[in-house]
Amino acid sequence: MGTSLTIQRENGNVPKTLPGEDHITGLVFYMAAGDIPDAFRTERVQALSTIDVAEAAGITADAASWAVKVLHYHLSELYRLNPAVSLYVGIFEKPQGAQTFAELKTVQNYAAGRIRQIGVWCGDTPLSAEALTTLQGIGDALADEEAELSIVYAPKVSSVKQQAVNLAGANQSRVSVVIGQTGSGTGAELYKDKGNAAKASVSGLGVVLGLLSRAKVHQCIAWIKEFPTGVSLPAFGDGTLVRDVDKALIETLDTTGRYLFFVTHTGQAGSYMNDSHTMDSGISDYATIESVRTMDKAVRGIRTYVKPELGGNVYVDPTTGQLASYTVAHLETVANQALEAMERDGELSGYKVEVDPAQDVASTGLVEFVIKNVAVPVMRHVRIKIGFAKSV
Structure with a gap:
């Protein structure tokens, strides 16, 4: 009998991994x-x-x-x-x-x-x-x-x-x-x-x-x-x-x-x-x-990026007393990050983050964000119209 080499493949049951935490x-x-x-x-x-x-x-x-x-x-x-x-x-x-x-x-x-x-x-x-x-x-x-x-x-x-x-x-x-x-x-x-x-x-x-x-x-x-x-x-x-x-x-x-x-x-x-x-x-x-899962992911993502801003300074326009434009832009950009990633991954159709510069942060210490998410709809019903025609 000649020489031989046999390789037997076995299932090692190595756990698979997925990116992120949605799973x-x-x-x-x-x-x-x-x-x-x-x-x-x-x-x-x-x-x-x-x-x-x-x-x-x-x-x-x-x-x-x-x-x-x-x-x-x-x-x-x-x-x-x-x-x-x-x-x-x-x-x-x-x-x-x-x-x-x-x-x-x-x-x-x-x-x-x-x-x-x-x-x-x-x-x-x-x-x-x-x-x-x-x-x-x-x-x-x-x-x-x-x-x-x-x-x-x-x-x-x-x-x-x-x-x-x-x-x-x-x-x-x-x-x-x-x-x-x-x-x-x-x-x-x-x-x-x-x-x-x-x-x-x-x-x-x-x-x-x-x-x-x-x-x-x-x-x-x-x-x-x-x-x-x-x-x-x-x-x-x-x-x-x-x-x-x-x-x-x-x-x-x-x-x-x-x-x-x-x-x-x-x-x-x-x-x-x-x-x-x-x-x-x-x-x-x-x-x-x-x-629910989409909104939960948006909330978790926004929290991850915005929470580090807590306790930080914001700047106001010395003439109007309103939030400075660059502060507004910064805050909106921070809140945008998680939603931008979700839109890129197809989990949102779109989004918009707004921070009203007229907020009196000096008196309240509160900055309010208004965030609107555009969902990705699900096609649950289909209606097809079909019939005969003399020509098409």
Whole structure:
């Protein structure tokens, strides 16, 4: 036998990396105390870069705990859709009384405020107006602490027909609710394994987080060309297949309920998100996740550049007492920097920063900026007129 050289390629599971911080994601899981993996009993929040790292921490597909199996499934789906995600996972004991969701702050603080979207799995707890209000309060509080994020909530869906109750309303822009899950594969098997006595929704939360973390801030995760879900058979959290639900109910769940779930499109293989709703009013500027994420990025960027100016001097025209033109120009340029980068990256159509020189800074110490952002619209509907003609 002659000489030979064999090189075997192996997957080292080296974590991928992405520029910026828009992909930084959190996941909060509530389960019974006895189900929590040993590695999370002392350190409830951990950074998990790959599925191998997660499995080493005790989150496995063959765990004795059903909840841990579900968590492994969601992580697998998240990594499948975005292998380069930067992920922080928090596992907490499910409270006996009303949930305060204070654990979201714990996870965000662990990540030093860098998480941009966070999932919350409560698949054995039905959705309630109180939960939405509490989650929005957490989101608002984090925004006040300069740690803005979007919350994707996955509750129990007892009945898709009962889920048609409208809980969406004004000032709930930081919360989105997932009621969809897969009707085949691992997700469906987990749903069946739970048993009828204590049925809980598995949810498609991992898929949604994977799409969100992969999308640029201005992109809608329902974009058919860019964001297929990989879910072959869409279902709702009560196990009902989407194809078996009346179209009128689906329309209600989408436009009135403003929920997130998976749908199919004629002529297109696979499934896709129905939309990117938040639970805010449909006429709000922040009715979609991409609107919230885009504005959050603008706010964070402006803060980064303007904050160093605090405590500094501004100059006034000695004749008029108004802010000097060069001071106004400087301040506007500083605030422009983050928005200029966003426009260059296609995340904004345009912007304008204005500082009124007539402000009496000498008396108040306050300089007010007026900033207007022009969003990148999403084409949600298409109308095509077609007919015969004698000539064209």
